Each structure stands twice: as structure tokens, then as C-alpha cells.
Amino acid sequence: MTADQAQKEIAKLTDEINHHNDLYYQQSAPVLSDFEFDKLLEKLVALEAQFPEHRQPDSPTQRVGGTITKNFENVAHKYPMLSLGNTYSADDLREFDKRVAKGLDGNPYEYFCELKFDGVSISLTYENGIFVRGVTRGDGVRGDDITHNARTIRCIPLRIKGKNIPESFEVRGEVFMPKQVFQQLNKEREDIGEEKYANARNTTSGTLKLQDSSEVAKRKLDCYVYYLLGEKSKTHAAGIQHLVDWGFNVSPTYKKCTSIDEVLAYIDEWETKRADLPLETDGVVIKVNDIDQQRQLGFTAKSPRWAIAYKYKAESMSTRLNGVTYQVGRTGAVTPVAELEPVFLAGTTVKRASLHNANEIARLDLRIGDYVFVEKGGEIIPKVTGVDVARRQPELVPLQYTQTCPVCGTRLIREEGEAAFYCPNVNGCAPQIRGRIEHFIQRKAMDINSLGEQTIRQLYELELVKSPADLYDLKLEDLLRLDGFKDKSAKNLLGGIEQSKAVPFESVLFAIGIRYVGKTVAEKLARYFKTIDALAAASQDLSTLLAAPEVGEKIAESVQRFFQDPENRREVDRLRAAGLQLESTAREPEKESEVLANKSFLVSGVFQRYEREQLHDIVVKNGGRLVSSVSKKLDYLLAGDNMGPSKREKAESLGVRIISETDFEALLRGESI
Numbered sequence: 001m002t003a004d005q006a007q008k009e010i011a012k013l014t015d016e017i018n019h020h021n022d023l024y025y026q027q028s029a030p031v032l033s034d035f036e037f038d039k040l041l042e043k044l045v046a047l048e049a050q051f052p053e054h055r056q057p058d059s060p061t062q063r064v065g066g067t068i069t070k071n072f073e074n075v076a077h078k079y080p081m082l083s084l085g086n087t088y089s090a091d092d093l094r095e096f097d098k099r100v101a102k103g104l105d106g107n108p109y110e111y112f113c114e115l116k117f118d119g120v121s122i123s124l125t126y127e128n129g130i131f132v133r134g135v136t137r138g139d140g141v142r143g144d145d146i147t148h149n150a151r152t153i154r155c156i157p158l159r160i161k162g163k164n165i166p167e168s169f170e171v172r173g174e175v176f177m178p179k180q181v182f183q184q185l186n187k188e189r190e191d192i193g194e195e196k197y198a199n200a201r202n203t204t205s206g207t208l209k210l211q212d213s214s215e216v217a218k219r220k221l222d223c224y225v226y227y228l229l230g231e232k233s234k235t236h237a238a239g240i241q242h243l244v245d246w247g248f249n250v251s252p253t254y255k256k257c258t259s260i261d262e263v264l265a266y267i268d269e270w271e272t273k274r275a276d277l278p279l280e281t282d283g284v285v286i287k288v289n290d291i292d293q294q295r296q297l298g299f300t301a302k303s304p305r306w307a308i309a310y311k312y313k314a315e316s317m318s319t320r321l322n323g324v325t326y327q328v329g330r331t332g333a334v335t336p337v338a339e340l341e342p343v344f345l346a347g348t349t350v351k352r353a354s355l356h357n358a359n360e361i362a363r364l365d366l367r368i369g370d371y372v373f374v375e376k377g378g379e380i381i382p383k384v385t386g387v388d389v390a391r392r393q394p395e396l397v398p399l400q401y402t403q404t405c406p407v408c409g410t411r412l413i414r415e416e417g418e419a420a421f422y423c424p425n426v427n428g429c430a431p432q433i434r435g436r437i438e439h440f441i442q443r444k445a446m447d448i449n450s451l452g453e454q455t456i457r458q459l460y461e462l463e464l465v466k467s468p469a470d471l472y473d474l475k476l477e478d479l480l481r482l483d484g485f486k487d488k489s490a491k492n493l494l495g496g497i498e499q500s501k502a503v504p505f506e507s508v509l510f511a512i513g514i515r516y517v518g519k520t521v522a523e524k525l526a527r528y529f530k531t532i533d534a535l536a537a538a539s540q541d542l543s544t545l546l547a548a549p550e551v552g553e554k555i556a557e558s559v560q561r562f563f564q565d566p567e568n569r570r571e572v573d574r575l576r577a578a579g580l581q582l583e584s585t586a587r588e589p590e591k592e593s594e595v596l597a598n599k600s601f602l603v604s605g606v607f608q609r610y611e612r613e614q615l616h617d618i619v620v621k622n623g624g625r626l627v628s629s630v631s632k633k634l635d636y637l638l639a640g641d642n643m644g645p646s647k648r649e650k651a652e653s654l655g656v657r658i659i660s661e662t663d664f665e666a667l668l669r670g671e672s673i
């Protein structure tokens, strides 16, 4: 293909994919299947890699990320990002209204009410219709340039089409993680034994600062915009309408009000209705609608006089703690649950609340019979936030945390540095066994969708399945013993189990449930080690595991522990015998050159222009070999920042060449260094 043809093809594909994206995200009316869509995208990725100079500024490939930002540049805002004055009462709002009326000399005015979205505020700059910069609020005057990460947020338009678009303008909004996405993320973290994130807002903030934008893309962030700057609308409402017309995501919850009483009615209306919104909100923002009037009212040092935030009080109720029960998860982690005297809170009756862990119980100095405060915070599951000590009866005694597993009675253990207690009876404790099977069959793992929680329970109770490998020994007559199973449903399940044998190695590696090995880590391990035998062999030496991308000490030790356990090795052998994929079938990356042939490399530290894994890829694609430790036979130690001093000392003492990423690039060009 000539460069000219490529340019045309890239432009055509870009438009086509953006159109399908729009159908999918803006209009919820897709016409392509995911598979067809992915094929188009892959084609564009390949063409752009070959002809990077023709990549379009609104290329949809930016949505999947892949850019690494080592340090986010701190940049000045064109217009400072001010905060708003807060109020918690109707009286305060009436005072605000009086100040506005006075400031406007008795002229009529309108308010524009919006919900106050609890996310991370962002400023988005567009030039000639193209999204050019995304900056966090920072201290209001300067923020961090997170453009690459913002580009992965699908509802932020990369190119604006439409009428009356100013040459340059800025949009303010709030990036958030939808409640559902947050809950799913936490479920996945709990599943692999990671501590859960505290709330969606902090998680969003952390996500926006991830160095690898492809990780940001996976987090499914969303964004609502609520402010247009650099454009000459007469009212805030007109600015909002422009944003809607230009394809921005505006929450449809806004309302124009002509009096403070209407504003108060809006506040009342949304106090309960906001529970059904896809994101957390913590109040209402009230803005004077007319821009000239806004100008007339002006600003104080910190905030506009033409706007104010009304904050909803966190909904909290006090009720009696009737008892504490304990739940056991797949990893054996024990979670305490407060059993409460039922109480009505934010639209639902609450009977149970999370207590997190033993430290939390000690911190609250909890006693059965106490009156406790219950709140619905960022999560749907309410939590106990405090004790009403004034109502405590003197005879109550501090709660003793359970010392044994509530299910199997085994004495609990607690590892150093861990908040949770664990039941160590891995192979004999029912919820752990069932949890492992549930984990094994989930969509991201073996994807046996004809098998649900209830069926797993029955299979376990009938002693038909005690470990994932037992699934592959199931026969038709076994399944016919289950409640509600007939010939057809039984055959259907057997078919699902059979099909799972084709699931690729990385999914199997995730499915076997090594603690801390989530789907992403499993993918990286599978790509690096290629076979389960190579991974098991590498587990004999922690440093070999640590050489793999994304693998830190916590994961390495967990993988080692897994393969040290004979029970686990036996299970893996049985899965092998059943015919599961324990080797990666992914094609070897195509060789780009042989310039590094017969040379061995060890990559260590943090680099300015590359991820460690990218460097690994480049070495292999150009004929080089990767090794995991410094020895006399090592040709090059490719050293980034923060490399451990012992590696450097050892390399120096053995006369191994230590090179920088610039030296490495020279080597790739075939130059001698």
C-alpha cells in the first residue's frame, strides 16, 4: 500500500469506527457486532503502526490507550478552577437568594440547578474542534496534564462536529466511575484476595493518574460536563445546550428554576431520586442562569457569588446491634457483618451492614446491644460508622472477635500486615471450595455459563464436585440427580463444560485462582512464561518470577506458594488430563530484525520512554534473549532509574556492560556503542 492509499484508508476507517462508536455509546443503537467492530479497529491499529504520520487527531485507537506517561506535567489553567461556597440548610439558601437579588438591583433572574456530581473535576480544552488537553483541578490554579488518560474516556469527544463551534473553548466536568463499574471492580478485587477500594471517587482519582493509559481504558470511567467557557452564550442554559448539541455527555437531571422555592423543591425531589442515578452525588449546584448577571455579581477571593452548592447530609440512622455474624470468602478471608434491628435508610430497610474487619470492630469498641450509626456511603451496602456511646448500657461487654471459622470450626489465623483473619482449612471448608468453583466457571475464566451458584451448591452437597477438576469427570447420570435437571439441561451443562476445554491458557491461569493473580496479571504471566510448566518451574526461584512484567513480591510469593502445594499440583495435572489449555497458543511476535541476535539482556528499573514489558518485547522481536539474573554470561544490563544497587555492583564486578535506553536505541539501529 502506498502512503497515499494508507492516508485515505486511515481517514475512512477513522470516520467509520467513530460513527459506530457514536451509534453504540451516544445512541445505544449499534449495527455492528463486537467482533466486526474489533476487526475494523485492529485494521486501523495496524495501519497507524505502519504509517504513524497519517494517524487522525480523533483516532478511535486512542480510546484503548497504550501511551505511557511517566510524569504528568503540571500546567497552569487558562481560567482558574474555583470552588463553590457550601451550605447545608434551606435558610442559608434563602440568604444566598437575598444576596443575589440585592446584587442584581431588584432585576428579575433565574436559577439553573444541577446535581453536584461526586467525582474528580477536569478541564477539557478544544482547539479547532479537536480535543487537545485534559487537566485535573489540582490547586485550582495549576493541575496535572492527563490528556492521554482522558482520551480513553469514551464519552469525551475527540473531535466536535456541528455549528458555531468557537476556535478554542474549554469545558469543565466531572470524571466518575459509575457505581456499577465500581462494584464490579471491587468484586473482582475481593475475588483475587485484594483489599477492596474504599470509594468510587478516590478510585477515579487514582485511575486518572495511572501511567499506562490502556489500564485507564479498562476502568470504564465516565464524564458529565456542566460548564462551557470561552464561548459567548447569553445564559448558562444555552451553554449547556451547546454541549448537548456538540455530543458531550450532560446529565439530563438539570432544571431551570424561577424562584428559590422552586430550587428547594428541586433539592427535595432529588434527595431520594439521586439514589437511582448511575453515579454518586452529594448535593445540588445552583447557578444564576444569565451570564451578564453572573458577571455583575462577580467573585469573592475563592468562589463565584453567582453560584452555591447545597450539600445533602449523609444519611445516617441509629439502630440496635443485635449481633455479629461472619462470612467466609473464596480465599478464606473472614468478614464480619453487623446484624441490625431493621431500620429505614435512604429508601430501603437495612438489616445488615458491613464491619470490614477485626480492626474496625476494635476501633469502634463495638458491643452487642449497642446503638450504632449506620450510613449508606459510596457503596450500596451500608456500613456502621460509629457507636452512640451515650446510649450504651453499662453491662455490655466488648465484642470478642471469633477465633474459629464459623463454617468449619478451624482456628483462624492472621498473617502479618493483613487486616483480615483467614480460615486455613483451604481444602475442607465449604464456602472456600464452592467459591473456588464459582471463580473457576465465571465468564472471564472458563466461562461455563450453564453452571450457577445453586447448581454448584448441589454438586458440592452431593459430593460430586469438590474441586474444579471434578467438573470434567461429571457424567449425564450424575447431573440427572440434581433438582430440576432433565436430559436437556444436563446435556447443555455437559456441553458447556466440554466447550471450556478450548478456553485459552491465560483464562485457565486466571481460573485456577492463584491469590492476587487477576485477569491482567494472568495474561501477562501467560504471555511471558508461555506454559504452566514453565511457570511452575520458575516458581522454584523467586527472582525468575520477579523478572516477569507486573510481578512484584506479593504476587511472586503467592505463585510460589501455590505451586509448592502438592494438592494444587495434583489439581493442575488433573486439568491437564482433562484436556484444558495449559500452554499459550498465541503466535510468537513476528521478528522485526536480528540485530540483537546472540545477545542477552536483563532489563531493570524504570524508564523514561518505555515500559519494562515493551523493552522485553523489543529485545525478543529483534532476535535478542532475555535472562533473569546478572551473571558473567550476560551481555547487557539495560538499566533504568531506581535499579537496585546490588544488581549494578554485581554487573560492575563481573564486567557486564550497563547501558541506558538511549544506548539501547543505538544498538537497535545497528550502531556500535
Ligand code: IVH
Pocket: 082, 083, 084, 085, 114, 115, 116, 117, 118, 120, 121, 137, 174, 226, 227, 285, 304, 307, 309
Ligand atoms: S460548577 C465556578 N457544577 O464541585 C463554578 N461544579 O465546589 C464551577 N461539581 O470543583 C463549578 N458537580 O468539581 C459545578 N454540576 C456541577 C458540579 C460541580 C460537581 C464540583 C466541581 C467543583 C466543585 C465545587
